[in-house]
Amino acid sequence: MQTRNLKVLIAGGGIGGLTALLALRARGIDAELFEQAEAFRQVGAGIQLSCNATRILCRLGLGEALARVCVYPEGRDYRAWDDGDRLYYTPLGGRAETEFGAPYYHAHRADLLDVLLYGVDSKGFRLDARIDGFDQSSDGVTVTLADGTKVTGDVLIGADGIHSTVRGQLFGKELPRYTGNVAWRGLVPAERVAHLDLGRVTGVWMGPNRSIVQYYVAAGRTFNWIGISRSKQPARESWLAEGRIEDALAEYSGWHTTIRSIIAATPRVLRQALYDREPLPDWRVGRVVLLGDAAHPMMPFYAQGAAQSIEDAYVLAGCLATSPDEPEAALERYVGLRQPRTAWMQGLSRREEELYQMTDQAAIAARNARMRSNRTPEQATFPPEQIRLYGYDAEAALQAA
Numbered sequence: 001m002q003t004r005n006l007k008v009l010i011a012g013g014g015i016g017g018l019t020a021l022l023a024l025r026a027r028g029i030d031a032e033l034f035e036q037a038e039a040f041r042q043v044g045a046g047i048q049l050s051c052n053a054t055r056i057l058c059r060l061g062l063g064e065a066l067a068r069v070c071v072y073p074e075g076r077d078y079r080a081w082d083d084g085d086r087l088y089y090t091p092l093g094g095r096a097e098t099e100f101g102a103p104y105y106h107a108h109r110a111d112l113l114d115v116l117l118y119g120v121d122s123k124g125f126r127l128d129a130r131i132d133g134f135d136q137s138s139d140g141v142t143v144t145l146a147d148g149t150k151v152t153g154d155v156l157i158g159a160d161g162i163h164s165t166v167r168g169q170l171f172g173k174e175l176p177r178y179t180g181n182v183a184w185r186g187l188v189p190a191e192r193v194a195h196l197d198l199g200r201v202t203g204v205w206m207g208p209n210r211s212i213v214q215y216y217v218a219a220g221r222t223f224n225w226i227g228i229s230r231s232k233q234p235a236r237e238s239w240l241a242e243g244r245i246e247d248a249l250a251e252y253s254g255w256h257t258t259i260r261s262i263i264a265a266t267p268r269v270l271r272q273a274l275y276d277r278e279p280l281p282d283w284r285v286g287r288v289v290l291l292g293d294a295a296h297p298m299m300p301f302y303a304q305g306a307a308q309s310i311e312d313a314y315v316l317a318g319c320l321a322t323s324p325d326e327p328e329a330a331l332e333r334y335v336g337l338r339q340p341r342t343a344w345m346q347g348l349s350r351r352e353e354e355l356y357q358m359t360d361q362a363a364i365a366a367r368n369a370r371m372r373s374n375r376t377p378e379q380a381t382f383p384p385e386q387i388r389l390y391g392y393d394a395e396a397a398l399q400a401a
């Protein structure tokens, strides 16, 4: 079924933009996506896909494709940086799937991209198509591409990431906030770390001023780690740069041998400065609206940026399908449904930095004592934020609205 006459333009082919293309098509809405790069690309790294995101991807028909490429972790295992003592544990695997009705996965970003491209049948987009700006009237929106081409539609979705051009034109070009942290990212062939007996968990290691999260991806063939450390703001040209293994080892000097062995086994590391923004109260002007990192970039401590962009995409498509004749009202309803949840997530992700990377010895001792009350895997329970996060059902939110 084709929803009457509505044509949606999407700026940006990241996880958010591609999911929007898929979700709109699933609702019978004509959509076209414009990606500035010559090919779809994700940084070479892993990604956690929480139940709130996989519930949507499964609903969009990608459940089997995801299950083939992802890893199904049993739990999240929090450890102390120096002696590796378990501090805390939260269940994932079968318990999370039963509790929240969808699987929790770890994926290689390239695999997730392939699954999304399979979902859209590799159609409905233009590559090497940078949107430089747009004009809108009460009837529609026209985007101008870098080569001067103009394309007109009824709605424009800015899914063009943290440095969004669409956001800049809507609300002014404000630079994102440097969070005071950089991320180190590495992928290791699984056989190089097999002797470390790392287990099928999301490993979270907490230390003063830095932390590390690590897990298997690519159906278990590759091991992924992300180290976050407090650091002076790097130069703009090194926001995303090749790092040196010896620098990563120096950053994690004195850490448990498991962590140092993983880093030492890594062929190549990336070093990336982390930015976020304050919550934006509104994401829409007329027929133009934001989605994903363009609307609400956040720190990665809750592993929710992509998940929130997937939720956005699904809810936005649902709102447009319900009132295709009133796209502005549909966009307003979408923002009303999504802004409070993502603003909450942005704030929570910032606060989590201190929990993960605290330096005061007394505070660390108090944190560890608190956390240790929930560290036996068989008895561990879901903390309230996880219930609110993973239990969110975008379809139910749409129905309720």
Ligand SMILES: Cc1cc2nc3c(=O)[nH]c(=O)nc-3n(C[C@H](O)[C@H](O)[C@H](O)COP(=O)(O)OP(=O)(O)OC[C@H]3O[C@@H](n4cnc5c(N)ncnc54)[C@H](O)[C@@H]3O)c2cc1C
Residues within 6 Å of the ligand: 011, 012, 013, 014, 015, 016, 017, 034, 035, 036, 037, 041, 046, 047, 048, 049, 129, 130, 131, 132, 159, 160, 161, 162, 163, 164, 165, 166, 183, 226, 274, 291, 292, 293, 294, 300, 303, 304, 305, 306, 307, 308, 309
């Ligand atoms: C270290 C780290 C770890 C993370 N881990 C997780 C995790 O485990 N789970 C999770 O859910 N999230 C995680 N995230 C967050 C997640 O990566 C992002 O939130 C997500 O990728 C945002 O997707 P997006 O589609 O909104 O934006 P982007 O991925 O930034 O995509 C934007 C796209 O738009 C294109 N573009 C930009 N400008 C234009 C233009 N003018 N015209 C056309 N195209 C344009 C870009 O080329 C790009 O392809 C992590 C982030 C970091 C930094």
